[in-house]
Amino acid sequence: xxxxxxxxxxxxxxxxxxxxxxxxxxxxxxxxxxxxxxxxxxxxxxxxxxxxxxxxxxxxxxxxxxx
Amino acid sequence: xxxxxxxxxxxxxxxxxxxxxxxxxxxxxxxxxxxxxxxxxxxxxxxxxxxxxxxxxxxxxxxxxxxxxxxxxxxxxxxxxxxxxxxxxxxxxxxxxxxxxxxxxxxxxxxxxxxxxxxxxxxxxxxxxxxxxxxxxxxxxxxxxxxxxxxxxxxxxxxxxxxxxxxx
Numbered sequence: 001x002x003x004x005x006x007x008x009x010x011x012x013x014x015x016x017x018x019x020x021x022x023x024x025x026x027x028x029x030x031x032x033x034x035x036x037x038x039x040x041x042x043x044x045x046x047x048x049x050x051x052x053x054x055x056x057x058x059x060x061x062x063x064x065x066x067x
Numbered sequence: 068x069x070x071x072x073x074x075x076x077x078x079x080x081x082x083x084x085x086x087x088x089x090x091x092x093x094x095x096x097x098x099x100x101x102x103x104x105x106x107x108x109x110x111x112x113x114x115x116x117x118x119x120x121x122x123x124x125x126x127x128x129x130x131x132x133x134x135x136x137x138x139x140x141x142x143x144x145x146x147x148x149x150x151x152x153x154x155x156x157x158x159x160x161x162x163x164x165x166x167x168x169x170x171x172x173x174x175x176x177x178x179x180x181x182x183x184x185x186x187x188x189x190x191x192x193x194x195x196x197x198x199x200x201x202x203x204x205x206x207x208x209x210x211x212x213x214x215x216x217x218x219x220x221x222x223x224x225x226x227x228x229x230x231x232x233x234x235x
Contacts, residue, residue: 007165009169009202021206024109
């Protein structure tokens with residue numbers, strides 16, 4: 001294994017974390033004029049992703065899949 | 068029809084698995100996997116500090132038609148090699164690639180403690196509660212503090228491991 005880089009996962013990078021978070025919010029926050037149908041569609045997509053993940057984690061760790 | 072920014076965890080992780088890359092899912096999806104169900108709109112991967120693995124990650128990202136978020140340039144090797152972080156726009160939504168840190172937040176420890184997600188045979192690792200708590204304590208943003216509060220309501224006293232430089 002050849003190493004190459006540093007990490008942000010150590011103390012002292014709070015400003016970078018804050019900046020990354022702000023950039024992410026700017027990127028992903030829907031514009032105020034987004035139609036409600038699109039907002040609902042996005043919400044449903046995110047909910048479906050969460051539900052699939054919870055079932056996948058239950059399966060992956062030998063737990064009973066929840067309905 | 069979906070938005071290009073809709074996160075698709077299984078598609079993103081499937082590309083990483085297909086490329087033979089080592090990774091652990093962290094971030095909002097790891098919070099959800101640890102039973103705090105909230106919206107998350109991107110996919111976060113923790114990767115080791117390993118040039119060979121970086122090349123496999125780049126292969127996966129190219130498979131997902133990745134462009135660097137900062138300038139929408141098609142990704143090049145130097146966007147990840149030698150870097151601590153890369154954010155890309157892909158056909159599976161926004162993906163953040165983060166380099167492993169110091170123990171206990173190094174890649175090896177996080178990977179060894181990870182849970183497993185099984186998407187109909189597609190299996191990949193996702194960070195344990197202990198690792199998620201460490202990441203959240205380190206980042207310390209309002210969303211991170213809220214995640215910690217809610218995770219504690221769900222799980223009770225959270226597993227805390229000393230983080231060098233953060234804890235006495």
